[in-house]
Amino acid sequence: MRGEYQLTVRTNKVQVKLTIRRNLTIIQGKSATGKTTLLDSLRAYENLGTQSGIIVNCAAPCRVIGGIDWEAQLSRIDNSIVFVDDTQKFVRSHAFQHAARHSSNYYVIVARDELPQLPYSVDEIYGLKNTNRATTKYPVYTRTYTSTYRIYGDELYDGDLPExxxxxxxxxxxxxxxxxxxxxxxxxxxxxxxxxxxxxxxxxxxxxxxxxxxxxxxxxxxxxxxxxxxxxxxxxxxxxxxxxxxxxxxxxxxxxxxxxxxxxxxxxxxxxxxxxxxxxxxxxxxxxxxxxxxxxxxxxxxxxxxxxxxxxxxxxxxxxxxxxx
Incomplete structure (x- = not known):
């Protein structure tokens, strides 16, 4: 799998947009910013499709894995974007590292802490930020629009001689x-x-x-x-x-x-x-x-x-x- 993918997940209350360009993307940040909602929405769409009331737009299939049979789940997934929550203990295992290293998938990991066993880029660590807006058709209702920001932004250099x-x-x-x-x-x-x-x-x-x-x-x-x-x-x-x-x-x-x-x-x-x-x-x-x-x-x-x-x-x-x- 290669290339850059734009993902939009939309419910009647939340819209989340992500850009995924590497095999490892990390989502961190404060609570109540939509990380769990993102995973729950993707899981519901995977199970129920359009009947879930959720819209998922992405050029690649999006899957959520978890539980004790995660290896069996992953063995059936190819050329997809796989979402994982780091509350799943297997995320920190060498077995998961090996499976991810030898698969054709991209992985998006919702992580509360660092994952030292995985070689992820400093440029692919994101937080989620929310903006509330009234809907156009029904102004009494609001939808939360969630986008990403890089937790570690570009470094500025002063040109001074380091010691x-x-x-x-x-x-x-x-x-x-x-x-x-x-x-x-x-x-x-x-x-x-x-x-x-x-x-x-x-x-x-x-x-x-x-x-x-x-x-x-x-x-x-x-x-x-x-x-x-x-x-x-x-x-x-x-x-x-x-x-x-x-x-x-x-x-x-x-x-x-x-x-x-x-x-x-x-x-x-x-x-x-x-x-x-x-x-x-x-x-x-x-x-x-x-x-x-x-x-x-x-x-x-x-x-x-x-x-x-x-x-x-x-x-x-x-x-x-x-x-x-």
Whole structure:
């Protein structure tokens, strides 16, 4: 399954609109905003169809699973958008992670807490917001219109020099940013994995930090890292992945790459790539195979540190306070 889907669920009192573009979408937020109503409405429509009085508009089938036989339910579902409430204990199990990873479905999970076993994107964590309006035909009645907002919005950068840069991994991305930081006279450290970023930032003596991580799978870590902003000035740079940065830097201007970067959901098959980071890694490897820029994730090809390549990638970054000069 691939592509972006618009979902509208409408009852006589509530209308909910969602945009679903990845295999994992998380809905969080305050109570009484419509999360339970959304699931109940989809379940009623699934059981009763139009007799439920509910209208569901979506180009993909929408299903709700739950209960002790969830695996049997899921085994009968393909190329659909599957909704799950995290009050179902199986959501936190490795069995569910395995099933989701190897299925052709998109998943929308209503979650009260983080789901560390699932690699969901920081860009696909949403809250629901409500607007009440009187109906046109019967003004005495009101309908609640529910839409989504990103819980973690776009980061703004002041361009000031950080005291320290923390990079998620120790692979190619870290090697690139370590060189960039050295040119700016800034200490750069590897956290050795996304789950270590919180402790690395907490234990750092620096008060002004820049954290660089793959946003495509960083969603579960966000509440913990955000909590540190009460004590330290922390800026977060969370591109999809380092490979995504390289692809969009300007080193590759072919039409297919540019189209893929504009509409990645149309190119990424969720059954093959559980995280978008995996897809962008594969794309960069294939695009540079047998060239001087042949990409290896484990160790950065020195060609990317040559002046032209380094400055091209660095020039595509926002004002992070680190430069190639």
């Amino acid at each position: 320290e840069v923390i990079v998620e991994d120790s692979n190619a991305g870290y090697e690139f940013f370590k060189v960039l930081c050295a040119k700016s006279g800034i200490r750069c450290v590897s956290a050795g994995g996304k789950s270590n970023i919180y402790e690395t930032a907490l234990s750092s003596s620096a008060q002004k930090l820049l954290v660089i991580a793959d946003g495509a799978a960083f969603g579960p870590e966000m509440p913990y890292v955000y909590s540190l902003r009460r004590f330290k000035k922390i800026e977060l740079f969370l591109p999809e992945s380092f490979e995504w940065l390289v692809l969009r830097s300007g080193l590759f201007n072919d039409a297919q790459t540019q189209e893929m970067l504009l509409h990645p959901a149309d190119f990424i098959d969720c059954e093959k790539f559980f995280s978008w980071e995996q897809f962008f890694t594969k794309q960069l490897r294939e695009l540079t195979r047998d060239s001087y820029l042949a990409y290896r994730k484990e160790t950065l090809n020195p060609a990317y540190l040559q002046q032209h390549e380094l400055e091209t990638i660095a020039g595509s970054l926002p004002k992070l306070g680190i430069t190639s000069h």
